Amino acid sequence: MAELKVYLSEELDKRFRMLAMSVFGYGRGSLSEAAVDALTKWCEEHEARKLDQEPKEGPLHSNSDPVSRAEERPGAVSSGT
Numbered sequence: 001m002a003e004l005k006v007y008l009s010e011e012l013d014k015r016f017r018m019l020a021m022s023v024f025g026y027g028r029g030s031l032s033e034a035a036v037d038a039l040t041k042w043c044e045e046h047e048a049r050k051l052d053q054e055p056k057e058g059p060l061h062s063n064s065d066p067v068s069r070a071e072e073r074p075g076a077v078s079s080g081t
Contacts, residue, residue, distance in 0.1 A: 004035075016031075019034070020033070
């Protein structure tokens with residue numbers, strides 16, 4: 001298991017703790033269970049957004065990679081001679 005240290009405002013910490021314990025109980029592990037639930041939902045939401053934003057058809061290589069861009073445009077790079 002991994003450990004994650006986060007910094008929260010006092011207000012958010014209080015809200016999270018109260019809700020986590022009311023949903024998952026006042027026993028050991030309720031905060032972790034609530035955090036895992038929250039982080040899982042956050043990741044799923046952002047992964048879905050990322051998939052929706054990806055172009056349906058486009059270059060196979062990332063435009064941010066200069067080598068890939070050069071490979072996609074043969075003759076664009078001079079041989080230096």
